[in-house]
Amino acid sequence: EVHLVESGGGLVQPGRSLKLSCAASGFTFSDFYMAWVRQAPKKGLEWVATISTRGTTTYYSDSVRGRFTISRDNAESNLYLQMNSLQSEDTATYYCARHGGDIRFADWGQGTLVTVSS
Amino acid sequence: DIQMTQSPASLSASLGETVSIECLASVGISNNLAWYQQKSGKSPQLLIYAGSRLQDGVPSRFSGSGSGTRYSLRISDMQPEDEAVYFCQQSYTYPLTFGSGTKLEIK
Numbered sequence: 001e002v003h004l005v006e007s008g009g010g011l012v013q014p015g016r017s018l019k020l021s022c023a024a025s026g027f028t029f030s031d032f033y034m035a036w037v038r039q040a041p042k043k044g045l046e047w048v049a050t051i052s053t054r055g056t057t058t059y060y061s062d063s064v065r066g067r068f069t070i071s072r073d074n075a076e077s078n079l080y081l082q083m084n085s086l087q088s089e090d091t092a093t094y095y096c097a098r099h100g101g102d103i104r105f106a107d108w109g110q111g112t113l114v115t116v117s118s
Numbered sequence: 119d120i121q122m123t124q125s126p127a128s129l130s131a132s133l134g135e136t137v138s139i140e141c142l143a144s145v146g147i148s149n150n151l152a153w154y155q156q157k158s159g160k161s162p163q164l165l166i167y168a169g170s171r172l173q174d175g176v177p178s179r180f181s182g183s184g185s186g187t188r189y190s191l192r193i194s195d196m197q198p199e200d201e202a203v204y205f206c207q208q209s210y211t212y213p214l215t216f217g218s219g220t221k222l223e224i225k
Contacts, residue, residue: 047214059212103209104152108161
C-alpha cells in the first residue's frame with residue numbers, strides 16, 4: 001500500500017523559509033515522478049511543483065518559481081519542498097503526491113498545514 | 119496555461135439519483151483528464167484518469183466521458199458516502215491545472 005507522510009509545516013513569518021518533507025513507502029520511489037499540491041483554506045487545489053524520477057527535471061507553477069525548490073532523495077525515499085520568501089498567499093495545506101503514468105496524481109499524503117503570518 | 123472551467127459549483131442529489139459534473143478545458147487535452155473526490159477534512163482521492171478509466175478500488179457507479187475540450191463525471195445511484203467535493207485536472211501539459219471544484223451534497 002502506498003503511504004505518503006508529510007511533515008515540516010507550521011506557523012512562519014512573512015519573508016522567512018520553511019522546508020517540507022514527505023516520507024514515501026509501499027512503492028519503488030525512484031520509479032515515479034513526485035509532486036507537491038497545495039490547498040488554501042476553503043479553496044481549491046493548486047499544483048505547486050513536480051520532479052522527475054532522478055531529480056534532473058523540475059517543473060514549477062508561476063506563483064512559486066524562483067522561491068520554492070523541489071528535491072528528492074531516492075536512497076531514503078524522501079521528497080522535499082524548500083520554501084523561501086514565504087508570503088501570506090502561501091498559506092495552505094501542502095500535499096505530497098505520487099504521479100501516475102500520465103502525470104495524474106495517483107496517490108496523496110494527508111497534508112501538512114503551512115501558515116504564513118506575523 | 120490551460121484553464122479548466124468546472125460546473126456546477128454545487129449541487130444536491132437524492133439517494134439513488136444520477137448526477138453529472140462537467141469540465142471544459144480552454145484547449146483540447148486529448149482525454150488527459152482526471153477526476154478527484156475530496157471528502158471533508160481528507161486529502162483528495164483519484165477516481166478517474168485518462169478521461170474514462172476507473173482507478174482501482176473505485177465503485178463502478180463512477181464513470182467518466184468526453185473528448186477534446188469537454189469532459190464529464192457521472193455518478194449513478196448516489197450514495198451517502200459520495201457527498202464530497204469533486205475536482206477535474208488536466209494531465210496534458212505543465213502547468214498542471216485543476217477545475218474550481220463541485221460540492222455535491224445529499225438532498
